[in-house]
Amino acid sequence: MKKLFVLTVGAMMIASCAGIKNAEPEKTGAQLLKERLDTLREKGIMYGHQDDPFYGLTWAYQNDSSDVKNVCGDYPAVMGFELGGIEMGDEKSLDSVPFTRITQEIINHYNRGGIITISWHPRNPVTTIDGGGLAGQKFPEGTAWDVTDSAVVKKVLDGGEYHDKFETWMQRLSDFLATLKTSDGKKIPYIFRPWHENSGSWFWWGEKLCTVEEYKALWNMLQDKLKADGFDNIVWAYSPGCQDNLTAERLLDRYPGDDRVDMLGLDGYQWVPEEKDAFMARTKQNLEVLCKVSEEHGLIPALTECGMKNLTEPTWWSSTLLPAVEQFPISYMLTWRNAPHEWFGPSPAKPDAPYFVEMYKKNNTLFLKDIK
């Protein structure tokens, strides 16, 4: 009996020590965000909008304004923010938004319970003028869209002629990301989607401008830098572009690897009303492949960019976009920014507004109030 008692107490002590030892380490911001995205995916598809809180078609830089909110009464669940220009130490982004304002609006959206996604279209480090803005350069000279030099990626990698310059650029990005904290110093979690649309060749990191190995090395270089800087609050999104007859092989041909990616996305647009059927068919076919591959690789699928330019088919939201995506378990669909020359989100004065509201009212679309 005594022996049994000693054994039992001993076993209990071992178990309790083991309990302490195995105590779950605190989850990182990235893990928590991923879990949240997965849970929300069961509820519906989040709607997202690029640059939403900065400007709309009839206003700019008013506190708490949003074309989406002005149309349907709620903020988008997801807001997209663009950091192009931060690499130069510029005060404003390539879309003329002050970086201090970007920090503030990211914090605001986080505080109101929203999801943040960040893109970065860094300038071309080989052709950009050192030290200056783009003044004097003619678009696309010096920008992310400048593909006149076909070996930029190779040149910024370790051992390349522009590696040191690019290290400075990555450091400036890192310094900006470090500002994304709550007032009590907590790192804000977000989705980061660098080097996107790499299945096309319009950015200096595009398909015809680097080999598969160079592309992956570019991805790894940036990711390793930010991880070394302590960013455990980043959900990494890899997103090539939508393509006709997408296959799993094609989707993954430059994929950095399961240990390096959390979200798998696609970017796809409709430009003119005549493309409706083709857009719907392609989106459905692409999302089918995207969701299957994501499931197999434990990734979160999303339509990371989409839109119909200037909504020239006003019913687009309810007649085209929603029917093309709603049967797929994607996390979100994000329409691009409302720039005066080119807009992809709704706006109160435009004929598409009631159709946006129709989409908003559906149970399977999620806006800010639905995800809090």
Ligand code: BMA
């Ligand atoms: C493009 C356009 C550009 C913009 C860029 C980065 O699609 O909207 O005007 O500068 O994205 O946001």
